[in-house]
Structure formats: structure tokens, C-alpha cells
Amino acid sequence: MAGSKFGAVGAAIWFLAVVAAGSALGHTGDDHGGGGFSSGFMHPLLGPDHVIAMVAVGLWGVFLGAPAIWVLPIVFPLVMALGGAFGMIEVPLPAVETGIALSAVVLGLCVAFALQPPLWAAALIVGAFAIFHGYAHGTEMPVASDALSYALGFVVATGLLHLCGIAFGNLARWPVGKMAVRAAGVVIALAGGAYLSGVA
Amino acid sequence: MPQEALAHGVLKGVGDFYAGLLHPIVVPAELLAIAAMGLLVGRSGLATCRRGIPMLAAGVAVGLGLASVVTTSGTTTPLVVAALVAGAIVTADQRVPPWVAAGLAALAGTALGIDAAPEAKSHIAAVTSGVATIVGSTALATIIAALALRVEKHWQHVAAQVAGSWITAWAMLYFAYQLALLSR
Secondary structure, three states: OHHHHHHHHHHHHHHHHHHHOHHHOOOOOOOOOOOOHHHHHHHHHOOHHHHHHHHHHHHHHHHHOOOHHHHHHHHHHHHHHHHHHHHHOOOOOOOHHHHHHHHHHHHHHHHHOOOOOOHHHHHHHHHHHHHHHHHHHHHOOOOOOOHHHHHHHHHHHHHHHHHHHHHHHHHHHOHHHHHHHHHHHHHHHHHHHHHHHOOO | OOOOOOOOOOOOOOHHHHHHHHHHHHOHHHHHHHHHHHHHHHHHOHHHHHHHHHHHHHHHHHHHHHHHHOOOOOOHHHHHHHHHHHHHHHHOOOOOOHHHHHHHHHHHHHHHHHHOOOOOOOHHHHHHHHHHHHHHHHHHHHHHHHHHHOOOOHHHHHHHHHHHHHHHHHHHHHHHHHHHHHHO
16 A cells, blocks of 8 residues: 555656756747746746645645545646636736635634635635636736646646645544644734734 | 758657657647646546547547648647546546547647658658657557556645646646737
């Protein structure tokens, strides 16, 4: 069983390595999008407000338990892509940055208080904020970028941030770990508050 | 010195065989279309694999053949359509009848074959590269389908759905991007 898990991890690393190897392509990228993976991958990672919110989704999923822990990371990329589509085709959406900062506050508090609402309510909260995050990615997507690779990069990075949150959230199996996870929720909420108030 | 004017470049320095073999792996649209098809036929059962994978291979061969006789372009979109449909079905944890998967695999394979058609210097090089592309894409689809077919544990089941979700999200973004380009 351990072998199969190592195999899955190895396959994931292989997949990322292959897709990230854009510079080795004979294609220019204009027709296939060979070179934008790294910029798309780094985009969510270079925005601390994005990072903490994505990790918070994973952490909250741990407190929500099954099936939410797995439903949220499956649904989030789809809703985020919808938000990205809105951003790219310039559908008006007010207060995007405020929405992103607010997502860190709300999701951080949900983790800090270990809230366990019904699945539909959790999905609604996470989905609403996913629109804002996706919208920001969509509007900031460079016109000249390799669309395919860029989009793939930021979807994968977002998903991996969720997985980081879920992995860290697994500490909640132990009492001390549970406190650590809830403390992380407090830190995320405070950081979100700093972005919301303009301090950060 | 003037350089070769290749509209559709090949992997440099690896030889015709490996250039063809690696093409479906290093081009994101082809890789994700194959991954989505592999997941779809694997999750749909052995009977679907038995029809879907040969149809994919046949599609690639047809596409390569078509590309050698007619000039084609814009094959990325059919690849992404196939990935989107297959990814969405996998995300929704649905299974499809073998004929549906076979049809989708044939579409994906044909688009892939056209997309991966080599611009080699000689017929022998083109055939070598084309055969390698068929082998590479079919092997990759078979491996992914076999992994999906063997899904037993809950986390493996979820991992397949997550992969489907990522592929679907990626395809949605691609089409949004195309729409945005049209409107600009």
C-alpha cells in the first residue's frame, strides 16, 4: 500500500516535471501554449492573499470531514475557472481585491472556530470566494501568454495549495495538532484582516 | 546561414523516433487530452478500455495520415473539447457506454494525430516519427486507463475526480481565453 502511495506521488512529480518543461519544446507556444506553465503556476503562489485563502480551504475541509474535505477541492477549481472566465471576458465584478481579502478573513475564522455548517452552506461560501480568486487570475492573465500552459499552471498550483492545507490539517487528529490548525486559522484571518484594512 | 522554416517544430536533438514518442507528452493539450481519455475509459470499465484505446490509436493514425495529405490548423480546440467532455464526466463520477468513449477517443486521437504530425525531412523520418507518436500516445493512455481501472480505495477514487476537475477547469479557462481574444 505504501508503494502505491509512493507511486502516486512519483506520478504527480513526473506529471509536473513534464508539463513544466515548457522551454524544451520545439513548439513556439503560439499554437500549443508551451511556455506559460511556470508563470501560471507561480501566479497564485506569489500572491500571499491567494495562498492563505487556498490553504484555508484545505484546512477547513479537515474540520468539515467527509465528504466536504474532498468535494471542496474538486468543486473549487471548477468555480474558480468560471470566475477566471468572467475575468477574461471582462464581466464586471466589483470589489475583487476586497472579496479576496474577505475570503481569507472568513475562511480563517471558519478554521479558527472549527465551524461545521451543512455541506451546501460550506460549498456556497467557498464557491462565492472562488469566483473572486478566479476573476483576479483571469484579468491578470497576460494576453500574449500561452493560454493552455498558463491556465494549467494556475489550476495545478491552486489544487496543490488545497492539498497543502489538507495535509497540514491532518494534524487535527491530535489535540495539540487541532490547536495548531485552529491557530493557523487565526493567523490566516488576521492576515486577511491586514489586507482588508490596507495595512498589508 | 538560413535556418529551416518549420511551422511545426520538432524536439531538437533527440532523433525522429523520440521526437514523435515524446510529442504527446510534452505538448500540454495533447497530454491532457490523453490523460482525460485514459481516465474516462479506465473509470468506465474494461469493456470500454477494449474499444476506447484501440480507437484512440486508430484516430492518431488517421490524423497523421490526414495531416500528410491536407493542410490543417487549429487542432488544439478539438483536443481541448475532448479533454473537457472526458474530464467533466470523470469529475461527475459518471461512466459512459463503450461506444461513446470510443467515439470521443477517436475524435481526440484524430485531433492529436493532426496536431502531432511531423514535418520531417524524409518519408522515412516522417513514418518513424508518426509510428512513435502512435506508440507514445497509446502507451500513455493505456497506463492511465490501467491505473484508473484499478481504483479501489476511496482516496484513489477521489484523486481521479480531482484530476478530472483540474482538466475540466483548465479546458474551461482555455475556451474563456479564446472568447476573450475574439472580443478584443
